[in-house]
Amino acid sequence: MSAKKNRMVHKGQTKNQEGMGSEPSSQRVSSAIAPEIVKNPDRIMIRVPARHNSRLQQVIDRVNTDVEIYALWQVNNVNAVQRLGMSDHGPVHVQIVTNIALKLLRLLGMKGVQPNIVTDYNLTGYNLTGDDAEVVVLLASLLHDLGMSIHRVDHEQYSLFLARPKIRELLEGIYDIAVRSILTSEILHAIIAHRAGGRPLTLEAGVVRVADALDMAEGRTRIPFEAGQVNIHSVSARAIERINIGEGTDKPIRILIKMNNAAGIFQADELLKNKLEASGAKDPYPPSRMWSH
Numbered sequence: 001m002s003a004k005k006n007r008m009v010h011k012g013q014t015k016n017q018e019g020m021g022s023e024p025s026s027q028r029v030s031s032a033i034a035p036e037i038v039k040n041p042d043r044i045m046i047r048v049p050a051r052h053n054s055r056l057q058q059v060i061d062r063v064n065t066d067v068e069i070y071a072l073w074q075v076n077n078v079n080a081v082q083r084l085g086m087s088d089h090g091p092v093h094v095q096i097v098t099n100i101a102l103k104l105l106r107l108l109g110m111k112g113v114q115p116n117i118v119t120d121y122n123l124t125g126y127n128l129t130g131d132d133a134e135v136v137v138l139l140a141s142l143l144h145d146l147g148m149s150i151h152r153v154d155h156e157q158y159s160l161f162l163a164r165p166k167i168r169e170l171l172e173g174i175y176d177i178a179v180r181s182i183l184t185s186e187i188l189h190a191i192i193a194h195r196a197g198g199r200p201l202t203l204e205a206g207v208v209r210v211a212d213a214l215d216m217a218e219g220r221t222r223i224p225f226e227a228g229q230v231n232i233h234s235v236s237a238r239a240i241e242r243i244n245i246g247e248g249t250d251k252p253i254r255i256l257i258k259m260n261n262a263a264g265i266f267q268a269d270e271l272l273k274n275k276l277e278a279s280g281a282k283d284p285y286p287p288s289r290m291w292s293h
Contacts, residue, residue, distance in 0.1 A: 043070060044091040048098055048138065051106075053131045055174055056138060062170050063142060069166060075149035087237075089148045093215055098141035101211035103245055104253060105137050108203065111252035116202035117186055126179055133204055136183055139167055140190030140208045156195035160188050214255070216240045216267060239264030 045064050050057040063069060070091065077090040087093075105115065115133035143166065147158025167187055171180045190205035192198065200206040217240055241258045248254035257268055 044095070046091070046095050046098070046142065048095075048102060053134055055131060056134050058174055059135055059138060059170055066166070066170070069142075069146075072146050072149045072162065076145055079148055079152065084152060086152070089145045094142045094145065096215045097144070097208070097211045098138055100214050100245065101137045101141045101207045102134060104207040104211060105134065105204070107245070107247055107253050108207070110247065113203065113252060115204050117182075117204060120202075121182065126182065128179070128182070132179075132183065135171075136186045136190060136204045137208060139163075139170065139183075140187045140194075140204065141211060143167070143187070144191045144194050144208060144212065156192055156198070159191050163191060164188060214243050214245070217243050236263040236265070236267035240267055 046060055048056075048060055050060065073090040073094065077088060080086040080089040109115075109130055115130060115136075117128045117133045117136060118130060121128050143163040144159060145155065146162040146166075147155035147160075149162070150158040164184065167184045168180065171183060174180075175183060186202065186204060189202060190200070190208045193200040193205040194209045194212050198209065200209055216237065239259045239261045241260050244256040244258070246254050246256075257264065259265070259268075
């Protein structure tokens with residue numbers, strides 16, 4: 001009887017169908033259906049250039065098969081877009097922030113600016129590298145708004161306790177316990193430091209903070225305007241057409257903002273300027289000298 005039962009399940013009958021009356025509903029979801037959930041054609045996959053960083057690629061692959069993270073991103077948008085009439089805080093937003101943050105980090109690296117995870121732990125024997133800093137920036141960018149799934153107010157703090165167990169899952173087997181603990185702390189620091197009035201203490205946290213502010217190009221902030229919230233915030237947001245980030249001359253990074261009218265100055269001045277000035281970057285390029293815009 002047992003062998004026959006196993007053959008039946010193997011042929012495609014899920015555990016839900018085969019034992020429906022004998023198990024609690026919380027236990028009847030079989031792992032056999034998980035791939036169908038993960039491969040939902042509507043799912044937006046996170047696409048980030050790993051550039052031969054094998055650990056970064058492993059983490060990206062894990063994120064793209066994590067059902068819980070994606071569900072929380074969807075709840076983010078229920079709260080932000082549907083209930084509050086705000087701009088997107090889901091997978092599109094975090095993917096944009098992640099790509100911008102990694103680009104900023106790599107441009108700074110090209111100019112000899114080392115991330116804090118390299119400089120601050122160089123005497124500990126852990127031998128952390130720029131590749132590990134990219135993992136910190138990746139996960140801080142992807143998880144920084146998870147707390148929006150609970151509430152807009154204090155969402156940065158809620159993000160901390162939602163992100164911590166996910167960080168452990170995503171890094172398990174890639175790093176040993178000690179290094180994973182260091183990376184977890186650095187990721188959580190970058191998450192909390194993106195809040196208003198946040199004070200990043202690391203380069204990694206600084207680039208995540210700035211990258212979050214740079215998700216302002218055309219179409220990204222149109223929702224409040226189209227919902228009838230016509231004010232200086234919504235009008236100035238629609239004035240931003242394009243953001244170009246590249247290598248600077250007298251400064252490591254140049255940020256160019258293309259606007260279709262002068263109202264966009266308010267958006268750049270109120271949002272981006274504050275993030276830049278509080279980016280927490282250290283010498284040899286303090287915040288005022290790190291970026292040109």
